[in-house]
Amino acid sequence: MASRARSTMIEGAALLLAKHGLQGTSFSEVLELTGAPRGSVYHHFPGGKDQLVGEAIEFTGANVNDALQQRAGESAETITAYFLDLWRSVLTRSEFSAGCAVLAVTVASEPGDLADRAAGVFRRWRTRLAELLEQGGLDTTTAARFSALLIASSEGAVVLSRAERSLEPFDLVADQLRDQVRLLAGG
């Protein structure tokens, strides 16, 4: 039975990881943000911070995969535009204060279980997106390549735009990718 406090903490941790990074996300901050009770942290997460963070990035991973799933069956162009909008809205809704929790964990964690879980999330995104792009009209090789490119460049563009606090870098990248997928789809 998953308690309310437990899932609230996971969602809160996911948000804080996206904003402040791995070491910048403490139990204290998560509790302050979510109002979850301090005394039950190690009751819900006996594995400590690593467990909470691990579940938070799996949560983020599932969110993105669910969102992608909603566009199953659409054209490669539509899927590309949708994926880009997903990340663009992270920037706009947070006023450039948030990015990707999975990336934040990857660049700040030493090799180990946490890093492996982050890798798993990235890999599932890449596989799922490639499948959808292939269904959307790209050939197998191109779908695998463009899936990797789309994820990598979205992640990177979010970082550039966060740094500059401007949508300019992100939008330049997005424009280029949308043009490109049109050509690849033989439009």
Added chain:
Amino acid sequence: MASRARSTMIEGAALLLAKHGLQGTSFSEVLELTGAPRGSVYHHFPGGKDQLVGEAIEFTGANVNDALQQRAGESAETITAYFLDLWRSVLTRSEFSAGCAVLAVTVASEPGDLADRAAGVFRRWRTRLAELLEQGGLDTTTAARFSALLIASSEGAVVLSRAERSLEPFDLVADQLRDQVRLLAGG
């Protein structure tokens, strides 16, 4: 007069930032790595950690710009391939343990001087690369777009490959980008 210990610390900090992130890089680690004397940290860097980190990312920024400069006058295809190889070698030489210091600082620092300096580094890369791509045959608009795409996707691809501890994601991205710039250059 810049002392030897001072520049050694800056280089060491740049490497550690790329490996362990912002909060994962402490004075103790920098001193251990570089053998610099503990007693003169605040003599060389009266601004504390922020100053050291700031100089470290400027150092990284200058390194990349200098490397780019070596390819001035070459074709857009050559410049693209060279820029990708630059980041690919970060992965291979570190056995997937290092990434980009500027990205690491961006996703882990709160708004302030440090974040602004990171933004400046990214912006200078983007501007300089766009100039070179334009000289290399791309029209102005395409050069600006492709410069942003190339930087964003390299940064993102480094993260994906670090996570998976495999060159596969990076190489998929690189293949796609090299194909794309060939088309853009009218090849």
Added chain:
DNA sequence: GTCTATACGAAGATAGAC
């Protein structure tokens, strides 16, 4: 320029009462 000693705060984690 470099040293040691130390102040200070924050973090993760554990123990035991309720």
Added chain:
DNA sequence: GTCTATCTTCGTATAGAC
């Protein structure tokens, strides 16, 4: 399930001697 108290470690930063 939740609380408070506490332990331990580690980080940045400062002070003052050499």
